[in-house]
Amino acid sequence: MKILVPVKRAIDSNVKARVKSDQTGVDLANVKMSMNPFCEIAVEEAIRLKEKGLAEEIVAVSIGPIQAQETIRTALAMGADRGILIQTDADPEPLEVAKLLKAVALAEAPRLILMGKQAIDGDNNAVGQMLSALLGWPQATFAYKLELAPDTVRVTREVDGGLQTLELDLPAVVTADLRLNEPRYASLPNIMKAKKKTIDIKTVDDYGGAGTGHLAVLKVAEPAKRVAGVRLENATELVAKLKTEAGVL
Amino acid sequence: MAVLVVADHDNLTLKDNTSKTVTAARALSPDVDVLVAGQSVAGVAAQAAKIAGVRKVLTAESEALGKQIAEALSACVAPLMAGYDALLVPATSVGKNFAPRVAAMLDVAPISEIVAVAAADTFVRPIYAGNAMETVRSSDAKKVITVRATAFKAADEGGAARIEAVDPGPGAPHTRFVSDEIVKSDRPELAGAKIVVSGGRAMGSAEEFHAVIEPLADKLGAAVGASRAAVDAGYAPNDYQIGQTGKVVAPQLYIAIGISGAIQHLAGMKDSKVIVAINKDADAPIFQVADYGLVADYKSAVPDLMAALTAAGI
Numbered sequence: 001m002k003i004l005v006p007v008k009r010a011i012d013s014n015v016k017a018r019v020k021s022d023q024t025g026v027d028l029a030n031v032k033m034s035m036n037p038f039c040e041i042a043v044e045e046a047i048r049l050k051e052k053g054l055a056e057e058i059v060a061v062s063i064g065p066i067q068a069q070e071t072i073r074t075a076l077a078m079g080a081d082r083g084i085l086i087q088t089d090a091d092p093e094p095l096e097v098a099k100l101l102k103a104v105a106l107a108e109a110p111r112l113i114l115m116g117k118q119a120i121d122g123d124n125n126a127v128g129q130m131l132s133a134l135l136g137w138p139q140a141t142f143a144y145k146l147e148l149a150p151d152t153v154r155v156t157r158e159v160d161g162g163l164q165t166l167e168l169d170l171p172a173v174v175t176a177d178l179r180l181n182e183p184r185y186a187s188l189p190n191i192m193k194a195k196k197k198t199i200d201i202k203t204v205d206d207y208g209g210a211g212t213g214h215l216a217v218l219k220v221a222e223p224a225k226r227v228a229g230v231r232l233e234n235a236t237e238l239v240a241k242l243k244t245e246a247g248v249l
Numbered sequence: 250m251a252v253l254v255v256a257d258h259d260n261l262t263l264k265d266n267t268s269k270t271v272t273a274a275r276a277l278s279p280d281v282d283v284l285v286a287g288q289s290v291a292g293v294a295a296q297a298a299k300i301a302g303v304r305k306v307l308t309a310e311s312e313a314l315g316k317q318i319a320e321a322l323s324a325c326v327a328p329l330m331a332g333y334d335a336l337l338v339p340a341t342s343v344g345k346n347f348a349p350r351v352a353a354m355l356d357v358a359p360i361s362e363i364v365a366v367a368a369a370d371t372f373v374r375p376i377y378a379g380n381a382m383e384t385v386r387s388s389d390a391k392k393v394i395t396v397r398a399t400a401f402k403a404a405d406e407g408g409a410a411r412i413e414a415v416d417p418g419p420g421a422p423h424t425r426f427v428s429d430e431i432v433k434s435d436r437p438e439l440a441g442a443k444i445v446v447s448g449g450r451a452m453g454s455a456e457e458f459h460a461v462i463e464p465l466a467d468k469l470g471a472a473v474g475a476s477r478a479a480v481d482a483g484y485a486p487n488d489y490q491i492g493q494t495g496k497v498v499a500p501q502l503y504i505a506i507g508i509s510g511a512i513q514h515l516a517g518m519k520d521s522k523v524i525v526a527i528n529k530d531a532d533a534p535i536f537q538v539a540d541y542g543l544v545a546d547y548k549s550a551v552p553d554l555m556a557a558l559t560a561a562g563i
Binding site for chain 1: 259316318319320323341342343345346347348349350351352353354356357358359360361362371374375376377378379380381382383384385386387388389421423424425426427428429430431432440444469477480481486487488493494496501502512519522523524525536537538539540541542543544545550553554556557558560561563
């Protein structure tokens with residue numbers, strides 16, 4: 001079985017995003033970039049399936065600038081087999097990303113697409129769902145647990161009230177939530193080995209081209225700040241403040 | 250222009266998220282219809298018909314819709330969009346699951362988790378875990394939008410919309426429902442609770458979390474939340490998690506106990522009206538957003554708070 005894992009290069013999760021002073025976006029100059037954490041979880045899950053003998057090949061695909069090769073290289077060092085970079089300096093919208101990934105899926109014919117539920121930059125939480133709809137393949141988002149069989153995948157999902165388990169016919173699209181697994185660190189020998197693995201550099205035109213965008217970002221601003229309040233001495237004072245001053249009890 | 254809102258419900262009760270999303274929808278158009286997709290939803294539809302400002306309530310019923318399977322919901326909603334210019338869905342786990350599918354089926358760009366409507370084609374939404382607010386304009390003829398319901402006021406009651414059944418669509422032929430593990434609780438739901446009591450990693454164990462957080466929550470009639478650190482450590486179930494990747498809450502009163510206040514967590518609760526922080530670390534970032542702070546070990550502060558509440562007649 002072949003597994004396709006889309007991975008995104010995004011701001012490192014330990015870096016605090018800062019808005020540019022001209023309000024045109026978030027300042028990414030000289031900021032540490034890494035693989036989006038949810039993508040990392042998807043890569044880890046694919047590798048575990050391969051280690052269990054349930055998958056033969058893991059293909060990592062990224063859409064982004066030439067530096068996104070490093071993101072693919074990270075996936076290869078973790079244990080993916082080969083990579084595809086669709087190189088573009090444009091920042092395609094989720095719908096365009098889903099269309100490009102659909103073209104990759106049709107060319108690669110994986111049985112399972114395993115990807116992060118959202119990227120921590122745009123926070124759209126949309127590409128997996130759109131890819132599933134465009135392909136006409138079933139979907140299970142927010143995966144908490146995954147059991148793969150030759151023709152089906154059983155996915156326990158994190159939902160608002162608790163957990164829901166679905167069984168999907170393959171091929172299918174599954175998006176990873178936080179608690180699916182704890183991604184490994186690549187070992188030095190595996191990092192060295194990953195340097196020999198192939199990354200095909202492609203263009204958007206190789207996969208049908210990118211459409212024109214539908215969205216215009218007018219402004220990116222700092223969120224409204226809360227002002228720190230007062231420190232109180234004890235619980236009695238707190239209850240009094242909540243009752244009289246705040247009026248919330 | 251007309252707007253379709255998809256109701257948030259559990260086949261029995263209509264959730265507040267629906268009427269808050271109606272408020273967002275009415276910022277776009279006076280013509281707002283609500284779709285209740287599920288199974289045996291006559292009761293829910295009757296509740297939706299009472300929301301003021303709703304023109305019409307549509308019902309669609311099938312087994313797959315009853316389980317809120319994304320493929321079934323999108324297959325039901327997408328054809329209905331022929332009669333609407335915008336789809337607004339509460340950004341719950343169900344809404345996030347199916348709305349982008351509808352967008353893809355209509356070949357439009359979805360707009361996720363809006364917190365404000367700036368104009369009929371322009372919306373404000375948090376990005377980068379709430380560290381930035383993006384104002385985005387859509388050039389699509391039809392808009393597909395998920396709504397962060399806590400950012401909008403609930404619409405009034407007093408409507409009497411007519412109810413009409415529509416085609417439930419083909420269901421989800423390649424997806425089978427296996428089981429649910431829904432946590433049963435007498436406490437209010439996190440998303441709509443007036444008071445939320447949340448515990449963090451300082452609790453140290455699931456037993457301590459239960460022993461400290463839950464009695465206080467029950468005394469206040471509050472919902473229980475947790476930080477990601479507490480959930481990851483197994484002290485609290487995953488559906489308690491408040492934060493950018495968990496639930497977003499905006500109660501009247503939010504009490505954070507033993508929570509340091511990572512950005513991720515703040516993104517999920519900083520719109521609460523009043524925030525109380527109890528933490529023994531005076532430098533914890535939670536104090537920067539708290540209206541009232543108690544620098545104290547929760548082990549003594551929570552029993553003191555329980556006693557002070559009792560003394561105040563609560």
